[in-house]
Amino acid sequence: MTSPQPAESRTQGRSGQTATLAEIAREAGVSAPTVSKVLNGRADVAPATRSRVEGLLRAHGYRRRRAEASRSPLIDLVFHELESAWAMEVIRGVENVARDAGLSVVLSESAGRLTPGRTWADQVAARRPHGVILVLSGLDESGRALLTSRSIPFVVMDPAGDPGTDVPSIGATNWQGGLAATRHLVELGHTRIGAITGPSRMMCSRARVDGYRAALETAGLPVDPQLITTGDFHHEAGYRQGLALLRREDRPTAVFAGNDLQALGLYEAARELGLRIPEDLSVVGFDDLPIARWVGPPLTTVRQPLTEMAEAAARLVLDLGRSAEAPAATRVELATSLVVRSSTAAPAGR
Numbered sequence: 595m596t597s598p599q600p601a602e603s604r605t606q607g608r609s610g611q612t613a614t615l616a617e618i619a620r621e622a623g624v625s626a627p628t629v630s631k632v633l634n635g636r637a638d639v640a641p642a643t644r645s646r647v648e649g650l651l652r653a654h655g656y657r658r659r660r661a662e663a664s665r666s667p668l669i670d671l672v673f674h675e676l677e678s679a680w681a682m683e684v685i686r687g688v689e690n691v692a693r694d695a696g697l698s699v700v701l702s703e704s705a706g707r708l709t710p711g712r713t714w715a716d717q718v719a720a721r722r723p724h725g726v727i728l729v730l731s732g733l734d735e736s737g738r739a740l741l742t743s744r745s746i747p748f749v750v751m752d753p754a755g756d757p758g759t760d761v762p763s764i765g766a767t768n769w770q771g772g773l774a775a776t777r778h779l780v781e782l783g784h785t786r787i788g789a790i791t792g793p794s795r796m797m798c799s800r801a802r803v804d805g806y807r808a809a810l811e812t813a814g815l816p817v818d819p820q821l822i823t824t825g826d827f828h829h830e831a832g833y834r835q836g837l838a839l840l841r842r843e844d845r846p847t848a849v850f851a852g853n854d855l856q857a858l859g860l861y862e863a864a865r866e867l868g869l870r871i872p873e874d875l876s877v878v879g880f881d882d883l884p885i886a887r888w889v890g891p892p893l894t895t896v897r898q899p900l901t902e903m904a905e906a907a908a909r910l911v912l913d914l915g916r917s918a919e920a921p922a923a924t925r926v927e928l929a930t931s932l933v934v935r936s937s938t939a940a941p942a943g944r
Contacts, residue, residue: 618654622647648736651743665915667697668723669908672710674731674754676703678828678855679883680900684729684751687904695912697724709734719744725911727904730754730796732761747914751907754796762914762924764907768798771896771930772805772850775878778894778932779848780813783940784876788821788839788846790832790856799827799852802880806850821846825856832859840867840875847941848876854883857893857937872939882933891936899928 619626624643632639632647639647669692673681685701692699700723704710710728715737718726726741726748732755733741733748741748750763757763779787789806792799807817823838825831832851839846840863851857857879861871869875871891879886882897906926914924 618647618650622650648740648743651739665722665724668700668721669697669911670700670702670718670721670723670726672702672704672714672726672728672731674704674729676701679885680827680853680855680881681729683883683900684904687901688727688908690901691905691908691912695724704731709737715740718746722746724915725749725908727751727907727911730798732757745915747911749907749911749914751903752798754798756797759925762910763926764903764910765798765925765927766898766903767927767930768801768898769805769808771880771898771932772802773809774805774930774932775802775850775880775896776806776809777813778934778938779850779876779878780809780815782848782876782938784846784848785815786818786821786844786846786848787815788823788849790823790825790835790839790849790852790860792825792827792852792856794824802850802852825852827853827855829855829859829862832856833862834859836860836863837866840864840869846875848878848938850878850880852880854879854881854886854893854895857895858885858889861889871937873942876938876941878938886933887935894935894938895933897931897933899930903928 615629616626619629622629622643624647628639628643629647632644669688671685671688685699688699700721702710702714704714709732719740722744723746726746728748729751730753732750732753748762750757750761752765753763776787787810789803791803794800803822810817821839823835825835832855836849836859839849849860851860857877860877864871864875871877877893879893879895880898881900882895886893886895906928910924910926
């Protein structure tokens with residue numbers, strides 16, 4: 595039994611001429627049911643055939659009519675890594691919106707890659723969810739074309755790189771957050787302020803350290819490259835890089851840890867070296883995860899509204915799926931804010 599063939603929508607090609615799916619099938623040298631299988635994400639199509647058909651669909655600018663696209667009651671939520679309290683805040687936000695819409699959430703991970711692979715894209719095409727949210731990740735050109743041709747909307751949350759003007763995205767004011775964190779330390783009287791950044795390939799990480807540099811330069815303080823170390827946003831990196839910073843003879847009196855998990859690793863490094871927080875070392879994180887309130891001492895941090903960002907991403911992807919016209923705002927940045935607790939104080943002797 596073959597898959598039902600979609601209605602013969604005419605598609606506009608780059609040449610300006612139109613083609614039906616039957617004509618695309620003839621051009622590809624396959625049957626119309628085979629084109630239907632490719633459109634429906636079926637696995638029983640040879641890779642070379644699938645690639646040829648996908649190329650022709652892209653060349654003709656095919657986009658499945660929304661009336662044709664029967665959707666599963668799902669939202670696909672894709673993380674580049676799924677192993678921290680940070681991810682739980684995002685999941686909570688997407689679940690809040692999905693629950694109200696009568697939808698379920700499918701979680702997947704791209705194993706540290708910034709773009710999920712082709713296998714994932716084929717699985718999503720087969721599931722036909724209401725939408726896809728990619729967190730700290732993105733889509734390559736073929737993945738975007740595949741979802742677009744199936745009328746599966748997608749949104750990138752906290753994009754790793756510049757997603758492009760045509761990709762809907764939800765982010766936060768990372769530069770402003772880095773500026774506020776460092777300015778707070780400067781106003782307390784610190785002049786040697788270290789930083790543990792996240793991965794340089796991530797746009798949010800670069801923006802935060804740029805804000806750190808801007809605060810120092812505005813205050814007339816030198817930006818010492820020796821006080822800037824690179825982490826990966828995990829606890830172990832905060833511990834490892836924290837030890838390196840704090841063992842220096844001219845160690846910093848304060849550190850902007852880049853995120854809360856690295857701040858907790860820095861706490862551990864300070865304890866190991868017999869340094870007290872905040873008497874000997876002031877620490878500022880970024881994210882304001884729930885644990886930030888309960889560590890000792892409670893962590894001064896930059897609040898990134900993760901749950902609200904995830905809710906906004908989920909609402910946007912559902913809005914994109916409901917209307918043929920894009921919403922007025924498809925690139926949104928939510929405000930960050932400094933939350934002062936007990937991990938920061940004036941440097942000793944001031």
